Amino acid sequence: MAEVPPVSTTRAKQHAMRAVRSFLLLLVAVAAVNLAAWQLGPSVDLTRSHRFSVSPATVDSLRGLGRTIRLEYTVSRERPVPQVDLRRDVVAKLTALAKAVGPEVISFDPATNVEEIQPGTDEGPLALRGLRPISTQTPTGTLRWFSNLRIELMGAREPAVLVIESPERLEYELVSQVMRLRLRPTPPPSPEAQLASIGSGLRIDYLLGAPANVSNPTGQAPDSMATLKSAAEALFARIKAANPAIEANFDNDLNSPARSGPTTGGGWSVFTLTWQGQRVSRIDNVTSMDGMLAVLARAAWELAQPTRRVGVLVPASGPGGRSELTPVESRWLYQRHSPEARLVWLLGMMGHDVAEVQITVGGGMPQDLAALVIPRPSGLSALERYELEAWLAGGGRALIFHGDWHLPLMDRALRVNRQADKLSNMFFPGDATGVAELRRVTDNLSGYLSSIGVQPAAGVLLAGQDSAVPARAVGPSRRTGEEVFAIPSLYSASAPLVPIAVPSAPLLRDVTGLPLRAGTPLVLKSETLDRHGLQHEVLLRTPSDAKMAVLDQSRQSYALRFSAPLNATSEDLLPPELNGGIAAPELLPAGDQPVAVRIRGQLPFDPSAQPPAEHLSPPGDRFVPRPADLVIVSSPDCLEYTDTTSADVYGLVGSGPLVGDELRSGEIALRRLIANVVDGFVYGAELTEVRQALLPPPRRVHPWPTQSRQFWLAANFLVAPGLAGVLWLILAMRRKARHRAVPSAS
Amino acid sequence: MNAVWRREFLTMLASPIGWVVLAGFAVAMTVLGVFIMPQTGGADWFAARDLNMSSFFASFPWAAAVFLPAVSMRAWSEDLRSGTWQLLATFPIPLWRVVAGKFLAAGCFLVLMLSATVGWPIMVLTAQAAEGIPVEIGPIIGGYLGCLMLGGAFIAIGMLISGLTMSQTGAYVASLLICGALVGWRQFVGVAPEDAGALLSAALNYISVEGHFGPVARGHLRLDGLLWYASITLVALFANAQVMEWRRYRP
Numbered sequence: 001m002a003e004v005p006p007v008s009t010t011r012a013k014q015h016a017m018r019a020v021r022s023f024l025l026l027l028v029a030v031a032a033v034n035l036a037a038w039q040l041g042p043s044v045d046l047t048r049s050h051r052f053s054v055s056p057a058t059v060d061s062l063r064g065l066g067r068t069i070r071l072e073y074t075v076s077r078e079r080p081v082p083q084v085d086l087r088r089d090v091v092a093k094l095t096a097l098a099k100a101v102g103p104e105v106i107s108f109d110p111a112t113n114v115e116e117i118q119p120g121t122d123e124g125p126l127a128l129r130g131l132r133p134i135s136t137q138t139p140t141g142t143l144r145w146f147s148n149l150r151i152e153l154m155g156a157r158e159p160a161v162l163v164i165e166s167p168e169r170l171e172y173e174l175v176s177q178v179m180r181l182r183l184r185p186t187p188p189p190s191p192e193a194q195l196a197s198i199g200s201g202l203r204i205d206y207l208l209g210a211p212a213n214v215s216n217p218t219g220q221a222p223d224s225m226a227t228l229k230s231a232a233e234a235l236f237a238r239i240k241a242a243n244p245a246i247e248a249n250f251d252n253d254l255n256s257p258a259r260s261g262p263t264t265g266g267g268w269s270v271f272t273l274t275w276q277g278q279r280v281s282r283i284d285n286v287t288s289m290d291g292m293l294a295v296l297a298r299a300a301w302e303l304a305q306p307t308r309r310v311g312v313l314v315p316a317s318g319p320g321g322r323s324e325l326t327p328v329e330s331r332w333l334y335q336r337h338s339p340e341a342r343l344v345w346l347l348g349m350m351g352h353d354v355a356e357v358q359i360t361v362g363g364g365m366p367q368d369l370a371a372l373v374i375p376r377p378s379g380l381s382a383l384e385r386y387e388l389e390a391w392l393a394g395g396g397r398a399l400i401f402h403g404d405w406h407l408p409l410m411d412r413a414l415r416v417n418r419q420a421d422k423l424s425n426m427f428f429p430g431d432a433t434g435v436a437e438l439r440r441v442t443d444n445l446s447g448y449l450s451s452i453g454v455q456p457a458a459g460v461l462l463a464g465q466d467s468a469v470p471a472r473a474v475g476p477s478r479r480t481g482e483e484v485f486a487i488p489s490l491y492s493a494s495a496p497l498v499p500i501a502v503p504s505a506p507l508l509r510d511v512t513g514l515p516l517r518a519g520t521p522l523v524l525k526s527e528t529l530d531r532h533g534l535q536h537e538v539l540l541r542t543p544s545d546a547k548m549a550v551l552d553q554s555r556q557s558y559a560l561r562f563s564a565p566l567n568a569t570s571e572d573l574l575p576p577e578l579n580g581g582i583a584a585p586e587l588l589p590a591g592d593q594p595v596a597v598r599i600r601g602q603l604p605f606d607p608s609a610q611p612p613a614e615h616l617s618p619p620g621d622r623f624v625p626r627p628a629d630l631v632i633v634s635s636p637d638c639l640e641y642t643d644t645t646s647a648d649v650y651g652l653v654g655s656g657p658l659v660g661d662e663l664r665s666g667e668i669a670l671r672r673l674i675a676n677v678v679d680g681f682v683y684g685a686e687l688t689e690v691r692q693a694l695l696p697p698p699r700r701v702h703p704w705p706t707q708s709r710q711f712w713l714a715a716n717f718l719v720a721p722g723l724a725g726v727l728w729l730i731l732a733m734r735r736k737a738r739h740r741a742v743p744s745a746s
Numbered sequence: 747m748n749a750v751w752r753r754e755f756l757t758m759l760a761s762p763i764g765w766v767v768l769a770g771f772a773v774a775m776t777v778l779g780v781f782i783m784p785q786t787g788g789a790d791w792f793a794a795r796d797l798n799m800s801s802f803f804a805s806f807p808w809a810a811a812v813f814l815p816a817v818s819m820r821a822w823s824e825d826l827r828s829g830t831w832q833l834l835a836t837f838p839i840p841l842w843r844v845v846a847g848k849f850l851a852a853g854c855f856l857v858l859m860l861s862a863t864v865g866w867p868i869m870v871l872t873a874q875a876a877e878g879i880p881v882e883i884g885p886i887i888g889g890y891l892g893c894l895m896l897g898g899a900f901i902a903i904g905m906l907i908s909g910l911t912m913s914q915t916g917a918y919v920a921s922l923l924i925c926g927a928l929v930g931w932r933q934f935v936g937v938a939p940e941d942a943g944a945l946l947s948a949a950l951n952y953i954s955v956e957g958h959f960g961p962v963a964r965g966h967l968r969l970d971g972l973l974w975y976a977s978i979t980l981v982a983l984f985a986n987a988q989v990m991e992w993r994r995y996r997p
Binding site for chain 1: 770865884888
């Protein structure tokens with residue numbers, strides 16, 4: 001008889017089989033529920049600033065447009081692992097946005113407006129559509145992938161394409177681009193209306209001709225010379241009828257001195273459009289006049305529109321011509337990322353059409369600039385200064401980071417600052433006493449600015465009383481010769497020299513952490529400003545407790561030692577052995593002084609004066625004076641913070657509006673300043689106002705007092721474990737007491 | 747179930763190991779949150795002045811992977827080793843109630859551990875108020891909710907492992923490895939999931955703790971994230987109940 005297995009074994013096996021089946025069913029059910037939740041993904045945003053949901057300010061901005069926006073999202077199927085959820089999150093955000101503002105404002109359907117690019121797709125056609133890839137380093141190489149949002153605004157000339165790497169930035173960047181599209185003018189519907197809207201200032205030349213042995217000037221089949229000639233005459237009549245102010249010239253005389261341009265197939269048929277004697281557009285190889293009115297009208301209208309190009313001035317002398325730079329700075333700073341190159345990158349990330357500008361002999365300033373940014377005027381030649389003055393007086397708009405003193409780079413820990421690729425030059429080789437050197441900036445725009453009424457003060461700003469400044473300095477007093485300061489500490493040596501600017505105008509109200517490194521108060525001379533009829537507005541001021549070390553402007557350098565807290569009396573800031581016995585600077589209160597001003601109006605310029613180059617002639621009647629718009633920020637070294645690693649242009653990602661880290665705080669403030677001023681020049685104030693409404697201004701957090709830090713560390717380290725230990729002891733004693741009570745009860 | 751829960755919880759409180767775990771967890775969270783996680787070029791959380799709990803919550807998965815297995819290792823191993831399991835197995839109650847009672851007890855101890863870190867939110871909210879800025883309590887609530895759910899999932903995994911072995915040390919080490927792998931696989935595995943295809947990338951990303959815990963800790967509560975924790979907890983507890991049921995029938 002076969003042995004019967006014990007009952008328990010049989011039941012164990014039966015249970016095991018049931019358990020496995022149930023477990024598998026549970027896994028399938030759980031997987032299905034999770035998949036559904038992952039796809040649908042309802043969520044709750046617990047943040048006050050709506051970082052993960054649609055903010056009411058965004059809804060208001062988009063509804064206020066009064067136009068429909070069509071969105072198309074294109075994303076690669078294969079993405080880096082950290083971006084696996086990007087498609088789901090972006091689509092969810094766009095869907096929520098469309099739902100919040102309504103279909104009459106945003107047209108977006110996830111089923112039809114989301115395109116997925118398969119691996120191996122040719123990038124050529126994608127580039128033709130304006131799509132831009134993202135390159136990401138992976139363990140196996142570089143992965144190129146796409147995540148682009150195409151934005152079409154009804155009535156706008158062209159769509160915009162955004163690169164989306166984070167759903168958190170999507171909302172702001174979408175609104176920003178839509179606003180830019182809206183602010184770009186739209187051409188009138190008909191060619192005649194386009195021509196009429198231009199006004200005066202346009203000249204159209206048509207050159208038609210060929211050598212005797214060439215019958216068709218274009219070398220191609222269509223219309224004959226005679227047909228082209230009569231059609232051109234009729235065309236010009238229509239142009240003049242639409243806008244009599246347009247100067248139209250038809251030249252078919254091969255010997256005419258006005259003839260210019262390359263030949264085409266042995267002859268030429270070329271339209272040349274010139275706007276205000278400066279901007280030129282050519283339409284070459286015209287084989288037929290059919291439809292040419294529309295083509296010419298559109299080209300003329302585009303030519304007449306205000307330019308939106310932004311230039312960044314690069315002095316012709318290069319780093320070698322800047323006497324204020326130390327050898328370390330020339331090597332590390334300008335060979336790797338010059339401030340100019342970093343600005344070009346940053347402005348490009350902000351969506352501007354930007355280029356470096358160099359003023360060359362005979363070249364002058366480009367005439368197609370909407371705005372110019374001058375990072376640090378230094379080592380400028382007489383010709384460069386002359387051309388800048390002429391350009392400004394001709395209606396230029398410029399943002400200038402001006403200064404008379406330069407503070408060599410320093411970081412907080414005497415090592416390469418990896419985030420911003422900076423090298424500390426705080427301590428001279430072999431000198432461990434903590435001396436900071438100020439170097440004079442020469443050949444800048446101080447003289448010019450003074451002549452228009454904006455005089456940089458003769459000194460450099462220092463921060464006032466600040467409990468977070470543990471810096472101490474050492475140095476002999478001029479008066480007593482005794483040591484009056486202590487040696488500065490490693491981590492705070494730069495702190496006393498960088499007061500933080502205080503916004504005082506709406507344009508820069510969100511610039512809340514700009515460090516005024518080597519900054520100087522600006523003295524506004526009312527008489528000079530009024531004489532020139534210039535309006536001025538103070539944009540940034542020094543904090544109320546700022547001080548200024550009065551410096552002798554004839555010196556080329558100063559070695560500074562400083563103390564904390566700074567006091568209001570005059571103190572010697574120089575050791576006599578470095579100073580050579582020259583009188584040391586005073587220390588004066590410099591609170592609430594202007595450090596950034598806006599000047600508007602007609603700047604002075606004499607067009608009949610001889611330029612500082614003998615072969616150049618004065619512009620004379622060619623010069624057309626127009627009101628300028630100038631923003632001067634008196635802190636050239638604040639640009640040392642500009643980094644090229646963070647694509648977060650406006651400081652949107654991370655800990656939100658609270659910014660404690662000084663470098664990051666300064667960086668965000670600088671980016672907001674540049675964005676607000678340049679956007680204001682190119683697009684007007686509206687874009688800046690929208691940005692300020694959508695983004696909370698960064699709030700700079702004060703340093704923790706030492707006592708407070710120690711208190712909280714003790715609380716977190718000791719209190720909880722201490723309380724836990726005490727409670728355990730109490731419980732243990734109560735248990736013992738209970739155990740002792742039990743035998744006595746029995 | 748109430749009796750099981752009460753007994754288990756009081757045993758944890760009475761044991762010196764429980765209090766060592768609690769104190770060690772609070773200290774570890776402060777060390778990680780203040781000195782290790784901020785990553786501000788050598789400065790600590792106070793110097794960085796972020797005034798939020800992001801570094802604290804970023805530390806929790808790691809601390810939980812180390813300390814919570816110590817809470818769950820005793821769940822079944824002690825009963826199996828000491829023989830009290832025989833008593834539990836003969837109780838006229840479904841074993842899933844016993845499992846639930848033990849899980850609840852461990853969960854209450856987790857709440858106690860998180861309560862020991864109450865100094866952090868008080869510190870952050872006090873500092874925010876001192877700066878005169880609107881207090882952001884939403885991310886803190888979301889972060890602690892995420893900690894509870896992730897901790898519950900780790901406890902459930904630990905209980906399952908504990909039910910498979912009589913050795914507490916073995917249970918601890920195995921739980922530590924599994925929970926640590928869930929937390930850290932994306933950090934240490936240099937595999938390029940991109941090469942494995944989009945579907946595998948998505949799957950591998952989905953099982954990562956980082957992908958679900960990060961948003962919750964920043965104040966973005968997503969249903970799929972919460973369901974993920976609940977799913978792991980449910981599956982582990984179900985498996986635990988089935989394992990203990992099978993043990994009941996074993997000769």
